[in-house]
Amino acid sequence: MTDHRLGTFGDGDSADNDLTPDAVNIARCATACRAPNRDGASWASPDKDWGLTTQRPASTTNTSAGRASKQQTRWVVDGDVGEYVEQYATGDCLQIPATYGDFSSVDTRVTFIDGLADSYGYGIDAQALEKALRVLTGGGRYTASKYSAIPCGKQPWILTGPEGTLLCSCMPVERPENPYTRELRTPETTLQIEEQNQAVLTGAAEFAHLLSDALGVSIETIDYHSTARDEARHSFVGEEDKFTIKASDLAQLHGLTSDPSVIQGTVSRGVQPTNGGDTVSVEWDGPEHPVGYLDGGDVVAGYEFAWEQPDESLEDVAVVREYRITQNHSRWTVDYRTHRLASVVP
Known part of the structure; x- marks a missing residue:
């Protein structure tokens, strides 16, 4: 197993040391070692994560900053941390506060977003960084210049210091102010x-x-x-x-055609079944209503051609789906009605 020391870059306490190593160089000197045997701490058997051998805590870890879940503090036992960081790191390192009392000044780092997620942003905030550091140090005193936190986009971020290296998953963080x-x-x-x-x-x-x-x-x-x-x-x-309306319902409206003639043209030229075979022809007389038509409170939203397998059929059948938006109590939803097309045997 590797055991490179950060001492290559000095302890950072010298005013004459103006060299600031980048994330990859720091990671190349990161310590990978067996998880520590501390009071009250137990670790699961090693497994592989993105080319690194890690050990997860057997249970959530209690720290003075809160409970750290298993995926937040995976101890890196072996592997090339430098290669991992070179592949996934997204920029500069996060500065470690000089004392635990200074963590309140740490800005939230959003490393990726998911438009359909509850908290919108995932990344590293002050609490996540403090919890990881307390797990790494055992909660004792530390010298900030000897520790580095390296964001890696959607991948787990790296926290490394003299005791070893942690692989820390990004967690839901406070949503930034209209960032997207x-x-x-x-x-x-x-x-x-x-x-x-x-x-x-x-x-x-x-x-x-x-x-x-x-x-x-x-x-x-x-x-x-x-x-x-x-x-x-x-x-x-x-x-x-x-x-x-739910974002997932809005996504259903994406890609629908408002021009039924597009589907009619495809049908008239013959269509290819999903399971292969010869091109077959199907008949469709067109939609009952145009897009935007208000029908009993429902609004016709668009059409798409599809293959479906009804319960009574052993094979896929050609259909046109007529999508509608409809009011359901206090919100709107998107649903579709299926119009089965008549197959024409060649």
């Missing part, structure tokens, strides 16, 4: 929407158009919020009403 706001053009104006997922953005634009065309609603703002069930939602706020 996008412009969304509606029939009336251009609005700001807090969203990163492109499929959701496309669906949101279509949803705003449908509200305008079918219901005559002029959207003034779009609010982002999440629920206890980890469901990201957007509320389209008009002058009098609010239309709340």
Whole structure:
């Protein structure tokens, strides 16, 4: 197993030492060693994580900064930490505060975002950094210049020091202040929407158009919020009403066609079944209603061609799905109706 020491770069206490090693050089000298045998600490059998051999705590670890989950503090037993950092590191190292009391000054580092996630951002905050350092040091006094935290994007970040090296998964962190706001053009104006997922953005634009065309609603703002069930939602706020819909429902509107002739043209030329074989022809007379049609409170939203296997069928059958947006209590949802197409045997 490797056991390189950070002493290569000095202890950082000398005023004459102006050299600041980069993340890769620090990682190349990181200590990889067996997890420590401390009072009350037990470790699981080693396993492999991204080319590194690690040991997870047998249970969550109690620290003065809170409980650290198993994936937050995996002890690196062996492997090339330098190669891992060279592949995944995203920039500079995080500065370790001089004392535990100074961790409140640590800024949250968002390393990646998920537009459908409850907390929106994942990364490293003051609590996560302090918990990891307490696990690494055993909670005792430390010299900040001997420790380095290296963000690695979506991959677990590295915390290394004289005692060893930890592989720490990114955790949900405080959502930054509108970090990924996008412009969304509606029939009336251009609005700001807090969203990163492109499929959701496309669906949101279509949803705003449908509200305008079918219901005559002029959207003034779009609010982002999440629920206890980890469901990201957007509320389209008009002058009098609010239309709340899940981001996952908006994503369903992405890629639908509003022009049924596109599907009719495909059908008339013949289609290829999903399980291969010869091209077959199917018949479709076209939609009952155009997109934007208000039918019993539902708004027709678009169409797509698909293959489905009904319970009564042994094979896939050609269908057209007619998508609709509909009100369900205080929110709106997206669903579809299936129109089975008549097959024409060659």
